[in-house]
Amino acid sequence: MNHRPGTPEGGIGLAGNRESGPLRRFSHEAMNTVFEVHAANADARYAAEAAQAAFALVDRLEGELSRFRPNSDITRLNHLTAGESARVGEAALECLLIARHVHDLTAGAFDIAIGTGLPSIEIDADAFEVRATASGVRLDLGAIGKGYAVDLVAELLEDWGVERAFVHGGFSSAIALEPPPAADGWPLTLSDPRQPSRVFCRLSMRQAALSASGVRKGDHIVDPRTGAPVRGRLAAWVAVPRPAQARDTGPRLAPAAVADALTTAFMLLTLEEIEALCERSPGLEAWVLPDGGSMETTDLRHFGGPADEGAGILPGPTTAGED
Amino acid sequence: MADENDKKKAQPPSAAGGPPKLDRRDLLMGLSTVPALGLFGYAWSRQQQYRSGKEAAAATAPAAAAGLQEINVALLGAGAQGQVLMEAMLRIPGLRFRAVCDIWTDYNQKRVVNTLKRFKQEPNGYEDYREMLDKEKQLDAVIIATPDFWHAQHAIDCLKAGKHVYCEKEMSNTLEGARSMVLAQRETGKLLQIGHQRRSNPRYIHAYTKLLGEAKLLGRIVTVNGQWNRAVTPDLGAPERYAIPAEKLKQYGFKDMHQFRNWRWYKGKGGGPIVDLGSHQIDIYSWFLGANPSGVMASGGQLYHDPQTHEWYDTAMVVYDYDTALGPAKAFYQTQTTNGSQGYYESFMGDQGTLLISESEVNYPGVLFRDPNAPAWDEWVQKGYVSAPKEAEVKEKSDSGAVADVRESVAPDQHTVPVSLRDPYHQPHLQNFFNAVRGQGTLNCPAEIGYETAVAVLKVNEAIEAKNRLAFTPGEFKI
Numbered sequence: 001m002n003h004r005p006g007t008p009e010g011g012i013g014l015a016g017n018r019e020s021g022p023l024r025r026f027s028h029e030a031m032n033t034v035f036e037v038h039a040a041n042a043d044a045r046y047a048a049e050a051a052q053a054a055f056a057l058v059d060r061l062e063g064e065l066s067r068f069r070p071n072s073d074i075t076r077l078n079h080l081t082a083g084e085s086a087r088v089g090e091a092a093l094e095c096l097l098i099a100r101h102v103h104d105l106t107a108g109a110f111d112i113a114i115g116t117g118l119p120s121i122e123i124d125a126d127a128f129e130v131r132a133t134a135s136g137v138r139l140d141l142g143a144i145g146k147g148y149a150v151d152l153v154a155e156l157l158e159d160w161g162v163e164r165a166f167v168h169g170g171f172s173s174a175i176a177l178e179p180p181p182a183a184d185g186w187p188l189t190l191s192d193p194r195q196p197s198r199v200f201c202r203l204s205m206r207q208a209a210l211s212a213s214g215v216r217k218g219d220h221i222v223d224p225r226t227g228a229p230v231r232g233r234l235a236a237w238v239a240v241p242r243p244a245q246a247r248d249t250g251p252r253l254a255p256a257a258v259a260d261a262l263t264t265a266f267m268l269l270t271l272e273e274i275e276a277l278c279e280r281s282p283g284l285e286a287w288v289l290p291d292g293g294s295m296e297t298t299d300l301r302h303f304g305g306p307a308d309e310g311a312g313i314l315p316g317p318t319t320a321g322e323d
Numbered sequence: 324m325a326d327e328n329d330k331k332k333a334q335p336p337s338a339a340g341g342p343p344k345l346d347r348r349d350l351l352m353g354l355s356t357v358p359a360l361g362l363f364g365y366a367w368s369r370q371q372q373y374r375s376g377k378e379a380a381a382a383t384a385p386a387a388a389a390g391l392q393e394i395n396v397a398l399l400g401a402g403a404q405g406q407v408l409m410e411a412m413l414r415i416p417g418l419r420f421r422a423v424c425d426i427w428t429d430y431n432q433k434r435v436v437n438t439l440k441r442f443k444q445e446p447n448g449y450e451d452y453r454e455m456l457d458k459e460k461q462l463d464a465v466i467i468a469t470p471d472f473w474h475a476q477h478a479i480d481c482l483k484a485g486k487h488v489y490c491e492k493e494m495s496n497t498l499e500g501a502r503s504m505v506l507a508q509r510e511t512g513k514l515l516q517i518g519h520q521r522r523s524n525p526r527y528i529h530a531y532t533k534l535l536g537e538a539k540l541l542g543r544i545v546t547v548n549g550q551w552n553r554a555v556t557p558d559l560g561a562p563e564r565y566a567i568p569a570e571k572l573k574q575y576g577f578k579d580m581h582q583f584r585n586w587r588w589y590k591g592k593g594g595g596p597i598v599d600l601g602s603h604q605i606d607i608y609s610w611f612l613g614a615n616p617s618g619v620m621a622s623g624g625q626l627y628h629d630p631q632t633h634e635w636y637d638t639a640m641v642v643y644d645y646d647t648a649l650g651p652a653k654a655f656y657q658t659q660t661t662n663g664s665q666g667y668y669e670s671f672m673g674d675q676g677t678l679l680i681s682e683s684e685v686n687y688p689g690v691l692f693r694d695p696n697a698p699a700w701d702e703w704v705q706k707g708y709v710s711a712p713k714e715a716e717v718k719e720k721s722d723s724g725a726v727a728d729v730r731e732s733v734a735p736d737q738h739t740v741p742v743s744l745r746d747p748y749h750q751p752h753l754q755n756f757f758n759a760v761r762g763q764g765t766l767n768c769p770a771e772i773g774y775e776t777a778v779a780v781l782k783v784n785e786a787i788e789a790k791n792r793l794a795f796t797p798g799e800f801k802i
Binding site: 045046048049050052053056064068069070071075076079087088089090097098100101105126127128159160161240243252253255258281282283284 | 361362363364365366403410413414416438441442443556557558559560561562563564565684685688743744745746747748
């Protein structure tokens, strides 16, 4: 049995036997990690076709968003000199708008523009054009692109009528749609990045996005506001409910992309700042693991909560230390 | 936190209503200065943001863009490939989408129309291309990305309606179809570009004109080797709720949704992997060798996939004979669909060097190996035609009196082709087409070249069936 394959960054695990019942799992390498679609669908072939379409979409997004692809939209922007502008596609534009929003929401703690800072680009959303106000812009959507891909996969699966599904990109960006039959939600765990068998909390999730950030031993995150490495934080998780939205009307609401960006910021913001943001944002829920020194003195901190009963996170029993 | 002091000053919302900037005190105070700024605030503030962005852009916009003659275009075929072309076209200035035509009205057509509307285009959707040609009188050009067996009829009718046409490869699934397209182009005098997009790729153009043409770095090319390997993938499906009614499928030549989605595998519709994949690269063989093949032998078959739903060969191994200006050459090509290892590339091997090239910007984007006895490439390195070899400085003799400085082994010369594409793969070829529509320059892959490649490629399926070497006559490539 192959259960709970914890990511090195800890974060999110899928609890229980994943092969039981009509549950089907499909995997695909993209964005330097593995994407998975879990579908509670009776028709195996149909579920496989839907997953295949989903993975083709993820590959397309990687081609447009990756800074490692020499002809992606992001690379093209990274080659602009001050005053130059370039056209981008819908995916890059939406990621940039979300990134700027979270940048503003977190007073700059989230910043996809390494070095020059996000104000070094101007986004003309009407014309799908991005202009550099400085040379040497280095955009990196690594902390938002997987979440955005997961959001779009969720939309695609709904189009296909595969509504009982759970999708994740490398276990760090996840979205739960409708739960499997006879379940309240998709069973998930949050675990200690230093010891994935140590489960902090069990969640049951539906119609919500959940993202994780963490540091491996020896790694560090740089605070874009100061350029200094951040200490004192081991991991952060963010849950954002999936808003009910009529499709094809207005801009896309991308909860996994927002959650993805917020987890990165929550590695940097103070606990007071995180608490303030959660209080101001109905539905936003966060878990933060400060570095308490030893395993015993590390306490998971929890902020915010689901906005309503209809969607989001149902907390399970917290059982620290359980295998 | 290292920096608790506010380094950033709160900026008031701009006059145009741009995004409010927050400082850290706002955050601690619960964002009190920004009521209702929710997690999805980017969605509602998008309106104001682009207004402020536009003012900034207007101050610096280049005047040339405004003077560009707008081209009215229609997309005929809005499936996977049509969407790739649309994405590339959205990055090209001066295009106005007037129409999108696809028989999958509830899914692909609707999605493409909606995407274009978000880009402030207002295309009309059509199921029947004849109705589109009837109503959209102002169209200048039609981009065709329908299944291969529709290409000839679609292209010819568009040309005869007075439109310039960009048609995806394969030009047609039959030589009769391809020939009739060439004739229609000549008769109407309109432009017909075939979608062998490597012909406009700056790396391939550099390799052809500079490396092979001017510098002749490879010497005489005697052998060519290339492949496109693809891993096993499930057949393409479709969302059940958007299934096309059987009657409509039949009307457009498909027996069911499976065939509609997987037409490339069916005889009479597409040509299988040798046509879908091989055609792009075999086109380059003939281009770089400066000749059409004189013969072909091939082995292939339905080795792996269900032959009921995969009527064409899933595996093909091909050897072409060429008679080039410098002498005879052999070119091997392989495509298979059971293992994607090493992907796709073309390797041109001459008596003085090798060029390993592919369209991909990630895998094999252009490497050159110099034969150790070939003349030095210093001149071409200086001119920027090829990159400096790795290890160059190590090979310099440290003492002029010595034959060699004996040391750990040094790798042979390896150069890269210092040209890459910053745009989506199909953008330069589309740009070439639209430039020609504006009267600027000529097509990189006009109908005659598309036809020559179709002759070379479609013969492979015949050769596999015949289990025999098949000869080409020089006249076969001409109309």
